[in-house]
Amino acid sequence: MMDAVVRLDRVSKRFGSLVVLDDLSLEVRRGEFLTLLGESGCGKTTTLRIISGFEEPTDGAVYLNGRLVNAVPAYRRRVNTVFQNYALFPHMTVGENVEYGLRFDRVPRRERRRLAEEMLARVGLADKIDRQSTALSGGQMQRVALARALIKKPEVLLLDEPLSALDARLRKELQLELKRTQRETGITFVYVTHDQEEALVMSDRIAVMERGHIRQLGRPDDVFERPETLFVAEFVGASNKLDGRVVEIRHNSVIVALPSGDRLEAPTRSAGDLATGTDVRLIVRPEHLRVAADSSAATNVVRAVLEDIIYLGSDRKLTLRVGERLRIELQERGDRLPPCLGTRLGMTVDIEIPPDALYAFRKGRGE
Amino acid sequence: MRQHDGLTRVVWFCRSAMVAAVFGAVAWSSAEAEELRILTWEGLADDAWIEPFEKAHDVKIQRTYVGSNDEYMAALAAGGTQYDTVVIVSSLAQTAIKAGFVEPVDLDKVPNFQMIYPEFRKAAFLQSDGEQYGVPTFWDIQPVTFNADVVDNCSFDALFDPKYKGKIAMWDDVSTLGDVASYMGFDNIWTLSDEQLTKVKQKMIEQKPLVRRYWSTGGEIIELFMSGEVVATNSWSYVTQALQDERMNAAQCAPERPTAWLDSHFIVAGSENRDLAHAFINYMLEPEVLAQIYEHSGFGVTNPEIAEHLPEGALQGSAMAQGPEFRSTIRFWEEIPRRGKYLEVWNEIKAASVD
Amino acid sequence: MWQAKLQRHRIEIVCAIAAIGYLVVFIGLPYANVFAFSFWEKDLYTLRPALSPENYARAFTNDLYRQVILNSAEVATIVTLVSxxxxxxxxxxxxVYAERWRNLLFFLLIVPLWTSFLLRAYIWKIILGRNGILNSALTQAGVLDQPASFLLYNKFSISIALIYIFLPFVALPVYAALEKIPRGYVEASADLGSPPWATFWHVVFPLTVPGLAAGAMVVFCLSFGDFITPSLLGGTGDIMIANVIIAQFGAAYDxxxxxxxxxxxxxxxxxxVGLSVWIGRTVSRGRA
Incomplete structure (x- = not known):
């Protein structure tokens, strides 16, 4: 209990008839990097704004360090935010921006300046301290926004899609930087993003959100490898989707028939409610598929037409067609693929799907 | 191509406009012979007395009206010989004469001249080099207008009476300096020395605590009286008249040595209808005509004979009811050679702090 | 080659011609004319071209002109500060707050701008006069025994009319500046621990200063040069510099x-104006 820095207890948020958060509960552990992952409109930013105090929950309780803070205004919460568009004050220099929050902690002017220098040095912008904040590049603004928030030594740092406006390379670079900063400072980060890769790279835990609910909360590998719902499985990581119907129930698995006639065995896991005749969707990651060795007697094999091979450096991505319409992708290290695969474009290959890699979810009706 | 068309059209339009202008000018000058063109105040040229003259002389009178004294000078300066006669106020008479805008009158052709008050006839500012230029026709003093409900004893003194503190108004004009200078006993009210001006200024600064407002338009002073803001001012007869028309118990009196304006007829230099112009000026002095103007506009006129053409007591309360001694005390508005200096002093009075 | 260039910059050229034309015709020529005139000499009704410093000497030697300029500056300062x-x-x-009433209030703010300046000044005569609306209300309510005369014909009435007339000149640019401030700035400030008033002082206000300064400057210049309001609503001692200047062009023919x-x-x-801009810059630099 005590190591929950932030606790949301059955929080709902409604704007008129629009339900943004629906009875949501969440505990953020001290010192962790927690990511709220979801598409826009899923309620992740609203969750963040409820923690920071910019929004009041319609129902439910918000605790910071075990103290109920529903009625505490944003400026009295020891929580700081890195905004999506940085929100650097345009009429102030970089240094003034960074030291701004210290005014309200009664830090003397000189000390403020010293701390700002220190903080800017940490994000590698020591030389920009007297620059006008509007004269920086996007990545630099991002770092200044981070420094401005961190200088307050917050209990929790909230980051609202802080990297979304940057280009891909810079984003990767800053992801690692943010993660490192979090580790070094030990500050709890609550990070909002719609980019599942970003979430996987940085987070200690990920909360996958959809329509005002948390669909799954767990370590990245849990969420990635062991999705608990169809939504999570589809949303996290590139996925192949194979629709079919349960034709046989075994002890710990089901047999699913695809429209192409292929039959696949999939473990049932928690989903014990898959009766024969249920429409299901099978989810499998491209990297879990293997090109079967010739005349191998492996189970769970589908026949597919090799349509394309995409070169990805050490990896190759294969585009395959199963039956008439279904397209799936396979990703594998180049040296593990059979030789001369290029010559088999347009021909049939056998694709092996290890049962462990398959997830079967009942189709339709959402969650 | 289209641009070209447009240009052609513009050129064509300009050309035809020019042609029209030229023909118009020709038409204008050909009509000249049967026309007498007068520049005057509206109200002084009503059909009631203009039409009989037109019939008698078989002439068309072309009337141009002007709204202020300054406009007369501008119209004369710009108009060349577009007019035959003009009415000019006393303070601009010498300016017009010196500028050559007007020419001497032949008094033999204006027999009615002899009917004019002798005190006005030979005013120096209407003459130059021994010749008569202006024929005085209309005049009025600057009276003190007062609210008879409040002020019992009318004179210029009332304007300096602490009894009416905060309820006095003064006309916002340099000629008010003349009023006050005259009241203070100066004779050369339009040519005061610096020293004399300083005295007038001091007098008016002393008066300031009593003054509610320096007013500038007739409408404004009428409203000040009506709303009870003020009870007395140096003024125009027209203001008193208007207040009485509004059923206010207003009256006016003449200051001891009043200032007055005098409008005179002049013949515009280069007029080609000199005989007709003289006849017209003579006609305007006819008692019957002036009596009508007096009734019509309330302006004083220079021919005392009008009394015979008016009902008994019609002149009551007007400056025309007064005798020759009174008229000899009148100081007409004259050209102020140091107008800039006067205005500066007037502004100094206005800028002086009240206490 | 140059034709292509001409083609490409056609709009720019048109704009430049319009701008330069405007500057020359409406600013350059009139001021050059006035400047030249200021060295001329005057003789009764004739103006003579000359290079005489006499006019300036006269303005400096007579206290009158210092006095009326101070009058104007005083009124302009009061009006600028209050508005x-x-x-x-x-x-x-x-x-920030109006929400539902915003459009209506905005309309009410703009509406007076559609009526004539004269009317807007004159209306205060009707409100403040002896038989005016205010006096009637106060006497009827028993606050006053008899109508007060200190409301009208003094600096107070001039100032109040000018404030009323010029207030939108400040409110509109400030409103525009406020509208442009993203909510993110205010939230960021609160997020960093700033109470609302400090957010206003450190973030919102500085961002509206350019709008405020622009508005205030316009108000200062316009009220400094106004002559209608003092002549309509001013008392016996409230002559302003513009009244004196007008008299030179009219009554004095000088x-x-x-x-x-x-x-x-x-x-x-x-x-x-230059001084206040400089002070404003120095202050905002020192403070931030």
């Missing part, structure tokens, strides 16, 4: 001297 404060508050209310005064006023206003 800045009130205009700011109004704009802030409109931009264009050269009037021009000299106009040039002096122009210099003084430019000096004051």
């Amino acid at each position: 800045s404060v009130l205009g700011y508050l109004l704009a802030y209310y409109l931009a 264009w050269p001297f009037g021009s000299a005064l106009a040039i002096l006023v122009l210099l003084i206003v430019m000096l004051l």
Whole structure:
């Protein structure tokens, strides 16, 4: 209990008839990097704004360090935010921006300046301290926004899609930087993003959100490898989707028939409610598929037409067609693929799907 | 191509406009012979007395009206010989004469001249080099207008009476300096020395605590009286008249040595209808005509004979009811050679702090 | 080659011609004319071209002109300060709180601008006069025994009319500036621990200063040069510099001297505006 820095207890948020958060509960552990992952409109930013105090929950309780803070205004919460568009004050220099929050902690002017220098040095912008904040590049603004928030030594740092406006390379670079900063400072980060890769790279835990609910909360590998719902499985990581119907129930698995006639065995896991005749969707990651060795007697094999091979450096991505319409992708290290695969474009290959890699979810009706 | 068309059209339009202008000018000058063109105040040229003259002389009178004294000078300066006669106020008479805008009158052709008050006839500012230029026709003093409900004893003194503190108004004009200078006993009210001006200024600064407002338009002073803001001012007869028309118990009196304006007829230099112009000026002095103007506009006129053409007591309360001694005390508005200096002093009075 | 260039910059060229044309015709020529006139000499009704410093000497040696310029500066300062404060508050209310009433209030703010300046000044005569609306209300309510005369014909009535007339000149640019401030800035400030008033002082206000300054400057210049309001609502001692200048061009027929005064006023206003801009910059730099 005590190591929950932030606790949301059955929080709902409604704007008129629009339900943004629906009875949501969440505990953020001290010192962790927690990511709220979801598409826009899923309620992740609203969750963040409820923690920071910019929004009041319609129902439910918000605790910071075990103290109920529903009625505490944003400026009295020891929580700081890195905004999506940085929100650097345009009429102030970089240094003034960074030291701004210290005014309200009664830090003397000189000390403020010293701390700002220190903080800017940490994000590698020591030389920009007297620059006008509007004269920086996007990545630099991002770092200044981070420094401005961190200088307050917050209990929790909230980051609202802080990297979304940057280009891909810079984003990767800053992801690692943010993660490192979090580790070094030990500050709890609550990070909002719609980019599942970003979430996987940085987070200690990920909360996958959809329509005002948390669909799954767990370590990245849990969420990635062991999705608990169809939504999570589809949303996290590139996925192949194979629709079919349960034709046989075994002890710990089901047999699913695809429209192409292929039959696949999939473990049932928690989903014990898959009766024969249920429409299901099978989810499998491209990297879990293997090109079967010739005349191998492996189970769970589908026949597919090799349509394309995409070169990805050490990896190759294969585009395959199963039956008439279904397209799936396979990703594998180049040296593990059979030789001369290029010559088999347009021909049939056998694709092996290890049962462990398959997830079967009942189709339709959402969650 | 289209641009070209447009240009052609513009050129064509300009050309035809020019042609029209030229023909118009020709038409204008050909009509000249049967026309007498007068520049005057509206109200002084009503059909009631203009039409009989037109019939008698078989002439068309072309009337141009002007709204202020300054406009007369501008119209004369710009108009060349577009007019035959003009009415000019006393303070601009010498300016017009010196500028050559007007020419001497032949008094033999204006027999009615002899009917004019002798005190006005030979005013120096209407003459130059021994010749008569202006024929005085209309005049009025600057009276003190007062609210008879409040002020019992009318004179210029009332304007300096602490009894009416905060309820006095003064006309916002340099000629008010003349009023006050005259009241203070100066004779050369339009040519005061610096020293004399300083005295007038001091007098008016002393008066300031009593003054509610320096007013500038007739409408404004009428409203000040009506709303009870003020009870007395140096003024125009027209203001008193208007207040009485509004059923206010207003009256006016003449200051001891009043200032007055005098409008005179002049013949515009280069007029080609000199005989007709003289006849017209003579006609305007006819008692019957002036009596009508007096009734019509309330302006004083220079021919005392009008009394015979008016009902008994019609002149009551007007400056025309007064005798020759009174008229000899009148100081007409004259050209102020140091107008800039006067205005500066007037502004100094206005800028002086009240206490 | 140059034809292509001409083609490409056609709009730019048209704009430049319009701008230069405007500057020359409406600013350059008139001021050059006034400046030239200010050295001329005047003889009764004739103006003579000359290079005489006499007009300026006269303006400097007579206390009158210093006095009326001070009068103007006093009124302009009062009007600028009060309309800045009130205009700011109004704009802030409109931009931040008004919500449902915003459009209506905005309309009410703009509507007076559609009526004539004269009318807007004159209306205060009706409100403040002895038989005016205010006096009637106060006497009827028993606050006053008899109508007060201290309401009208003094600096107070001039100032109140000018404040009323010029308030939108401050409120509108401030409103525009407030509208442009993203909510993110305010939230970021609160997020960093700033109470609402400090957020206003450190973030919102500095971002509206350019709008406020622009508005205040316009108000200062316009009220400094106004002559209608003092002549309608001013008391016996409230003559302002513009009234004196107008008298030179009208009653005194002394264009050269009037021009000299106009040039002096122009210099003084430019000096004051320049000074306030400089102070504003220095202060905002020192504070932030």
